[in-house]
Amino acid sequence: MIALISDVHGNLPALEAVLADIAALDAQPRVWCLGDITGYGASPAECVALVRERCEVTIAGNHDLAVVRDRRVSPEAVPGLFDGGPGAGIAHAQRTLDADAIAWLRTLAPSRTLDNVELHHGSARDPIWEYVRTPETATSHLVQQVRELGAVGHTHMPLLWELAPGTDLAQGGLMPDGSSIVLVRGTRRVFNPGSVGQPRDRDPRAAWATLQHGTLTFRRTEYDVERARADIAAAGLPAESGDRLELGW
Numbered sequence: 256m257i258a259l260i261s262d263v264h265g266n267l268p269a270l271e272a273v274l275a276d277i278a279a280l281d282a283q284p285r286v287w288c289l290g291d292i293t294g295y296g297a298s299p300a301e302c303v304a305l306v307r308e309r310c311e312v313t314i315a316g317n318h319d320l321a322v323v324r325d326r327r328v329s330p331e332a333v334p335g336l337f338d339g340g341p342g343a344g345i346a347h348a349q350r351t352l353d354a355d356a357i358a359w360l361r362t363l364a365p366s367r368t369l370d371n372v373e374l375h376h377g378s379a380r381d382p383i384w385e386y387v388r389t390p391e392t393a394t395s396h397l398v399q400q401v402r403e404l405g406a407v408g409h410t411h412m413p414l415l416w417e418l419a420p421g422t423d424l425a426q427g428g429l430m431p432d433g434s435s436i437v438l439v440r441g442t443r444r445v446f447n448p449g450s451v452g453q454p455r456d457r458d459p460r461a462a463w464a465t466l467q468h469g470t471l472t473f474r475r476t477e478y479d480v481e482r483a484r485a486d487i488a489a490a491g492l493p494a495e496s497g498d499r500l501e502l503g504w
Contacts, residue, residue, distance in 0.1 A: 256281040257370075257466040259448040261289035261408030262316065263306065265296025265344060266452030266500070267486070269461040270305055272478035273451050280465070289408035289448070290316025290365065290376035295340060295496045296452055297486035299348035303356045315363035316376045316408060317383050322348045323361045327383060340493045347492060372466075373405040386410045387445060393425035394418060397443045404438060405445040406464075412456045413449035413464065413473045417442050429456055432475040438466075446471060452483075459503035 258277045263270050277284050288310045293299040299322075306313055321328045321337055322345055330337070337345050352360075365382035366375045378385035378392065379399040387396050387407050393416035396405070415434075416427035419442045430446075438444065449462025456462075460475040484497035 257285045257287060259287050259289065259406055259464045259466070260310075260451050261376075261448055261463075262291040262411050262450035262452060263288070263296075263302050264291055264294045264318070264450070264452035265299040265302055265348065266461075266483050267296070267298035267301045267305075268480075268482045269452045269476075269478045270302050273461050273463050273476045274305065274309055276474070276476045277463070277465075286310045287369065287374065287406070288313040289374060289406060290314045290363075291318045291408060292316070293322050293344070293348040293352075293360075294318030295344040295492075296483065297347070297490040297492060299344075300351045300353070300356060302452075303352060303360070307359060312367060312369055312374070313363055314367050314374055314376055315360065315365045317365075318345060318348075319360050319363060320365070320383065321345045322352065323357055325361075340496045343492050344496065347490060368402065371402050371404070373400055373402040375405065375407050377409045378407060379405065387416065387447065388412060388414060390416070390425050390427075393427065393445060394423070396445055397425055400443060400445060403440065403443050407445060407447050408450075410447055410455070411450035411453055412447060413462045414447040415444065415471070415473075416446070417444045430473040432458075432460070432473060435470055435472040438469050438471055448473070449475075453500065454503045457503045459501055
């Protein structure tokens with residue numbers, strides 16, 4: 256079984272709960288992380304350590320790149336983008352991650368292909384910044400996606416888009432908990448497992464997905480949201496970063 260997680264954003268209670276659910280399904284799972292381990296949440300160091308330990312492959316998200324001061328996401332390149340809650344989360348990660356964790360984050364790229372599955376944090380067209388969340392952006396992505404199956408993060412929503420042969424516009428959208436699809440050959444697809452640490456589809460439960468025996472399944476996990484909010488407050492991070500966890504937005 257391959258489990259896909261994304262957008263942990265320093266939320267240790269959510270990550271621990273999801274990893275426990277993954278282990279309950281498979282004693283030796285392969286876990287792939289689609290980026291943004293850091294940002295927003297109170298526990299970037301603990302989340303980085305867990306992802307390093309448990310994930311077979313990890314790609315970089317825009318927050319991770321900002322934490323390591325990658326020039327592509329520098330304040331000069333994107334002025335104002337990391338103000339407020341995002342900026343506070345990045346600064347907190349820069350203060351709390353040790354040199355070894357920072358060095359490891361620097362090794363990550365925002366795209367990778369593994370087992371014939373194309374992985375991007377954003378999209379094939381723009382692996383760092385583009386949100387694949389509309390039929391139009393999904394179509395643009397799928398036209399450039401080399402493999403039949405791709406996985407992306409960044410939108411914080413569990414999504415599936417398909418571009419069947421002979422069609423001009425991708426079809427798909429939000430995928431509720433427990434939704435499964437058999438991946439028949441011949442149709443190009445891209446999916447987003449949703450966010451572990453900061454879902455934005457009005458469902459506060461941590462989101463993730465599994466690939467097993469040619470079937471893609473979207474999953475949700477309950478976790479201690481109040482603990483995550485308390486951790487954010489104790490770290491001196493903006494209250495909005497905790498409040499939105501309760502709303503799933």
